Amino acid sequence: MFAMSLPSSPDFQRLFEQLPGAYLVALPDAGFTLVAVSEAYLRATLTTREGMLGRPFFEVFPDNPADRNATGVRNLRASLERALATRAPDTMAVQKYDIRRPEAEGGGFEERYWSPINTPILSPEGEVLYLLHRVEDVTDFVRLSHWGEEERERTAALQSRNLEMEVEILHRGQELQAANQELREAVRERDASLALTAQARAEAERQREWLHSLFMQAPTAIAIFRGPRYIIELANPLVCRLWGRHPEQVLGKPLFEALPEAAGQGFEELLNGVLATGVPYVGTELPARLARLEGGALEEVYFNFVYEPMRDAQGQVEAVIVVASDVTELVQARRRMEMLAAEKVRVAEERLRLAMEATELGIWDMDPTTGALLWDNHLRVMFGLPADTPLDYPTFLSLVHPEDREHVDRLVQEALAPGGTGTFSVEYRRVPLADGTERWVYSQGRAHFDASGRPIRFLGTGLDITERKCAAAQLVRNTAILEAIIQSIPDALYVGDATGIRIANTPALEMLGFESLEELNQHVATLGERLQNRSAEDGHRLTPEEEPFMRAFRGQPTTQEVIARHLRTNKEVVVRCAAAPVRIGDDIVGAVAVNTDITERKRAEMELRQTAEFRERFLGIVSHDLRNPLNAILLSVNAMMRSDCVVQHHLKAIRRIATSAERMGRMIGDLLDFTRGRLGGGIPISPRPANLLSICRQVVEELEVGNPQRELRLSSTGNFQGEWDPDRLAQLLGNLGKNALDYSPDGAPVDFVLRDEGDTVSVKIHNAGPPIPVDLLPRIFEPFRRATDEGHPTAGLGLGLFIVQQIARSHGGNVEVSSTRAEGTTFTLHLPRSVVL
Known part of the structure; x- marks a missing residue:
């Protein structure tokens, strides 16, 4: 598995991963390889750390293949390259960048909008080490903005046309029909699964080969x-x-x-x-x-x-x-040493003790009088010496790096000096090998003296500490990098524990109104009183126990919108505070908080909500109040048509008035249903026992009365008893039947076909008219949408099919459409037998 190349310091590593904000770190290579990610980013993007780290950025986050106009990858790559080229943060405009849903949640892509900032992390020499990618999910805000803009344009259009209710198509909706989307997602999931399986096999094989090589080459x-x-x-x-x-x-x-x-x-x-x-x-x-x-x-x-x-x-x-x-040689040597005098036995025991103090230690034994040296196999391998190479002290010094040689020799002489401590401990570099490899060695030993104080034996050990030295240097560098990352985060971030605030980046100090961390800690006890934080939800003053940071310190991750008083300007600002506990194992050692000033965004959201509420009320009032004069018109026209006083040549005009008034009534009814659906989350229904076949017969009979010259055919198989709202289903089927008659050629029949499907029933309404254009088919059920106006000068508002789908969904069902030149057009209603309210 890919090993994260970011710093692994326990404090900063854990801190970065538990940041409440959505942050991602990438390498500045060709693919922008991902190396670190916060938990908040994983939650926001529905991903896992194992599925991201070590992979190129845009392999993990591709464009939505179903969105032909997707520009997320292109725009984000350009921003990352700008940050890399300029070595300065690059703030992007709001981007539409869909994310992939996990297979467990149905797969496919989910529409999302983001506000990204890309910040380069520089080395002390000014080189770009990493790219910090920070995003905020603004999907709900963008959708609300789009909805407000659309509705303002529609309201203007309604007013300019004197409430004629013929609204032009304003915006495009979803690009794919649900059935096509599911099919494409299934194919893409299958391809992704095959690719991941192959990748997993390759990764497993590489791991197996690496482990086998490691074992075979182990010392x-x-x-x-x-x-x-x-x-x-x-x-x-x-x-x-x-x-x-x-x-x-x-x-x-x-x-x-x-x-x-x-x-x-x-x-x-x-x-x-x-x-x-x-x-x-x-x-x-x-x-x-x-x-x-x-x-x-x-x-x-x-x-x-x-x-x-x-x-x-x-x-x-x-x-x-x-x-x-x-350890045969060691044991045999010790046994030989045990046969010597008591002093030599003590020296042998000391040698064994030193050898057991560490793993993979090399043992050396020097005669101070002659300078002769004995090295075991570990030391010879460590210095790349053959087993038969003779050794003495000058030879050893020649193997020490020239820059360290004088220091090592001085410590050896001090250890052997009469009256000294006799101890020796040093870290030094050996002479680089032929390939330029530089290794570090740690050596320690003890000198033994005779009764006169003359050194007679110098014993010690040597250990290769190259990896430890590199790790220590890398830890220092990584700590500096992580501190730079935290300081580069554009949001206010601060970390604290029981002793006070331990870390606060520049935006945090500016937001709180302090010049330095030391100044902040001097006033931390009175900070809550100075800020006077209030809940943005209901405006009540937050107690210390309710403060997000204190809740996180108690182990409760919290995201809350707070109204605070800016300590520099004295103005009230709205801050989104996300706080989380910092844990080591099961212990909470502190808390981290990220504060974002959202004052302007909250103001814009409020304005959009007010606009939307006004629009909904306006449409509801206008649609409702228009019924009264229309009802009066219809009553008067019907009375005139029944009157014997009406001149015959005026009857045609009266009927035209009646037809127009009825059409206007239907349009107003559609607007009322549309308004109810949008305000109440769906068209209200009143389910009761009903027979779908009887409802269809009634609808067919009513259509035949209004269209005596047209042929309507009804066929059924099975039982069609259930619990539905018969009035709403009659409205639904009537709309579909009228559409079928309007768009089919004269003399061509319209078929109603009912099917008993067990727990569900279906109704197909088919006509042999021209097909719905392919580019409009996926959006046919959107409000104010019609397939075509050609040949239909009295076409309505384009709400009929939207209301049809809303009625079906209120019953727990749905309506599908298929349309080809060869087969004609078929709308299919699927209904469960009972509605769960």
Whole structure:
């Protein structure tokens, strides 16, 4: 798995990931590889850290393939490149950038709008190390803005046309019909799944090859024994050398078949114990009798080793990992030393103690009189010396880096000086290898003196500390980088614990009205009283316990809009405060808060809401009040048509007035339904037991009365009893039937086909007229939308199909449409048998 290349300091790493704001860090490479992300960003984008880190930015966040006009990737890439080129923050305009929904939530893409800022993180030399990407989700605000703008234009159009109710198409809606969207998403999900599977296999293979290479090149003996027979699954060259076997002689074989002489020496019991209990076993200088030479006799050897259990995904012990080192020479040397005088025995014990204080230590032994040196194999490997190379003190100094040589020699001489402490400890660099590699060594030792104070033995150890030195240097650099990232965040960020505010970036100090962190901490006790924070929701004064920062400190992540008094200008501002606890393990050690000034945005939102409310009330009032004069017109016209006093040549004009008034009534009814639907979240219905077939017959009969020259056919199969609002369904079916008659050629029949589908029923209304244009088909159910006005001078407002879909949805169903030149046009209503209100 990709290893995050950002700093790994426990405090700053945890702090960055728990920031309440949505932040992302990318490398300034060709693909803008992602290396760090806050939890808030993961929640906002419906992603996971494992699915993002190590991958190119736009591989994780591609454009929505269903949106042909998507420009998110192009605009964001341009902004990142500008920040990289100018080395200055780049603030983008609000962007439409859809995000991919997780498979568990249905897949596909979700429409989102963002306000992004891209900030370069510079090294002390001015190089761009990282790019900090900060976003804020402004989807709801943008949608509200779009809705307000559309409604203002529609209101102006209605007024300019003297309430003729013929509204032009204003804006485009969704680009794809739901069925096409689901199909494309399914195909895309399948392709993505195949790509991810291949990528996972490749990544797993790379991991396996890397681990195998690591084991095979490790400077210690490693083997893996699997199962109760201890099949040798892996044995690196060093362990084969210890066993005196070639890899092909042991791999894939049970341990005690490959090494029969090891049976009966107690290793079976040790391995069985680890396999049964899962408790590691550490063996120190355990003897073993092995035949290291082919056909040779058994020889006694000594090992330091660890039997470590290896568990499967369910936590069961399935194998034993062995890490061993040959300490035969060390044991034999100690035994020889034990035969010497008491002083030499004490020196040998000291040597052993030093060797056991650290892992992978090299041991050295120097005779101060002659300068002769003895190095064990670890030190020789560390310095790249063959086993047979003679060593003395001048040779050792020649292997020390020239810049460190004088310092090392001085410390050695001080340790050997009579009357001194006799101790020696130093970090130094060795002479670079042929490939230029520079390594660091830590060495410590102790000098031993005779009765006269003359040094007689100088013993010590050496340890390669290159990785530790690099890690320490990198930690310092990473800490500085993380501090730069925090200071580069454009929002006000501050972190505190029980002792006060520990971190506050420049925007935080400016928002709070202080010049420095020290000044802020001097007034932190009275900060709440000075700010006088109030809830933006109901205006009440926040108590200390209600403050978002204090709630986060108690372990409650909080996002709250607060009205505060700016300490510099004394003006009230609206601040969105997002606060979260900072945890180490299960302990809360502090809290972090990000404050964003949203005063202007809240003002704009309020204006848009007021405009929207005025528009809805205006439409409702106008639509309702227009019914009264229309009803009067219809009553008068009907009375005139029934009167014997009406002149015959005036009857046609009276009927035209009646037809226009009825049409106006339908349009007003559509507007009222539209207004109710938009204000109340849907068209209200009153379900009761009803028969869908009876409703369809009634609708067909009414259409036949108004269109005696047209043929309407009704067919059904099954049971059509259920619980619906029969009046609303008659309105729905009447709208669809009238549309079918209006758009089908004379003489062509219109078919109503009912189907019993178990828990649901369906009605298909088909006509053989010209097809709906392909570009309009996905938007046919949008308000104020018509397929065409050609040949229909009395076309309505374009609300009929919108109301049809709203009535269907109020019943828990939906309406679909298909239209081709060969098959004609078919609207299909799907209904559950009962409505859950």
